[in-house]
Amino acid sequence: MNFIYIGAAATLLGVPAGLAMTGGNAQTVMTVSLAVFLAGLVFAARRWPRSVLILSVLTIAAWRPAHLIEAGWVWPATAALILTVLAGHVRTAVITGAAAMTWGLLWDYGATQRSSDWVFAHWCGEALWVGAVLAAAITWRNNARWQELELGRRRAEERVEIARDLHDVVSHTLAVVGVHLNVALDAFDDDPEEARASLRLAQQVRGQAMTDLKSLVGVLREGEVPSLASLERLADQVRAAGLPVTVNEFGDPVEVPAPVATAVYRVVQEALTNAVRHAGATQVTVTLRYAPDEVLVDVRDDGPGSEAVPDGHGIAGMRERVAALGGALTAGPDERGFVVRASLPLIRS
Structure with a gap:
């Protein structure tokens, strides 16, 4: 207007x-x-x-x-x-x-x-004016359209990021809660106290999931992100489901930018979820290695694994998230189980 x-x-x-x-x-x-x-x-x-x-x-x-x-x-x-x-x-x-x-x-x-020279001179002057006006208006319009396309691209990327985070939080919670519910169902008649304990743990995990979802809303509103300090809490949830988890750190801790910390957290979360749901593992080891210019994360379980990488949004989402930060992720079985390994450069914002 x-x-x-x-x-x-x-x-x-x-x-x-x-x-x-x-x-x-x-x-x-x-x-x-x-x-x-x-x-x-x-x-x-x-x-x-x-x-x-x-x-x-x-x-x-x-x-x-x-x-x-x-x-x-x-x-x-x-x-x-x-x-x-x-x-x-x-x-x-x-x-x-x-x-x-x-x-x-x-x-x-x-x-x-009027003389031909006068007519031509005035016509050229007006033609130059009209041409300049058209060029300026077209440039303005193209720039506005480019900004709209760029805004649409950023919104699409944000929606993909939100979808990944929701998948990570929900799938991890359902996997852990599912284990506890199965234990409670099996022990319901023979050991009611164990069944109650499993249900209490399931309720705790559910409560933590609500906290994580609130944190995700906080990310959308204020830009807060999960920190690497939260990995131990993530491991505790899996331990409570009956799967031992060891978290190791090597190297001098460095200041990890927020996007990289979020990616590491989500990679570990998805890998632990897969270990609970698919691997049939008895032990999971999470290893963080800090280098001057990158962070390496390795999540290894001792389950039988399979020759094919599990298909689904989880592995693909992890790979896309890491690749968006200039890193690389591999996931697949080896001689000792299933391994998810990612390296992320320490980008500076």
């Missing part, structure tokens, strides 16, 4: 001033009437930009041969020309401007007493 008001004001003031500068009589009633009429049309350009442009150019083309104005074929309709381009009708603006300039050149050569 701001462009509408600016265009109307510029037309109202610019047409008389421009006609005076180009040799026209800016004091005549018709000149002021033309300015008011074209400025009024600008307000309709929001809804009918092409119609306003064509009507503006036709008005100028009618008044000029009638000697109601003495200069200009297209430039008095500059505001309508710009608004037509910004509305996305670039072809209409270019064709209308070119047609008006061609008609003006033919009329001036055939029906005026």
Whole structure:
């Protein structure tokens, strides 16, 4: 809407001033009437930009041969020309401007007493003005479209990131809670106390999942991210499900940027979830190695594994998350179980 008001004001003031500068009589009633009429049309350009442009150019083309104005074929309709381009009708603006300039050149050569040099010089000046206006308007529009596309791309990346985090939190929680529920179901008749203990642990894990989901909302609202200090708490959840987890750290701890810390946390979370759900493991070892320029994370279980990497969103999500930070991730069985290994450069934000 701001462009509408600016265009109307510029037309109202610019047409008389421009006609005076180009040799026209800016004091005549018709000149002021033309300015008011074209400025009024600008307000309709929001809804009918092409119609306003064509009507503006036709008005100028009618008044000029009638000697109601003495200069200009297209430039008095500059505001309508710009608004037509910004509305996305670039072809209409270019064709209308070119047609008006061609008609003006033919009329001036055939029906005026001016010399050919004068006609050509004034036509070239107006053509340069129209060309510059079109180029500026197209550049502005393209830049605005690029910004919209970039914003859409960033929003898409954020949605993918949110989907990964939700998958990591929910799948990990369901895996651990599922183990406890199975234990409680098996012990329900023979050992009610063990069944109650398993249900209490399941409830604790569920409560922790709610905390994690609240933290995820905090990430969306405030930019908070999981820290590497939370890995021990993550391991405790898996230990409570009956799967021993060892967390080892080697090297001098370094300041890990937030995106890298989040990626390491999610990789470990997904790998532990897979170990609980799929591997049939009896032991999991999480190893962090700090180097001056990278962090290495290795999650290894002693389950039988398989020749094929489990298909699903988890492994693919981990690989995409790590690759987005310039790192690399491998996942697959070896002679001692299943291994997820990732290396992430210490990017600085």
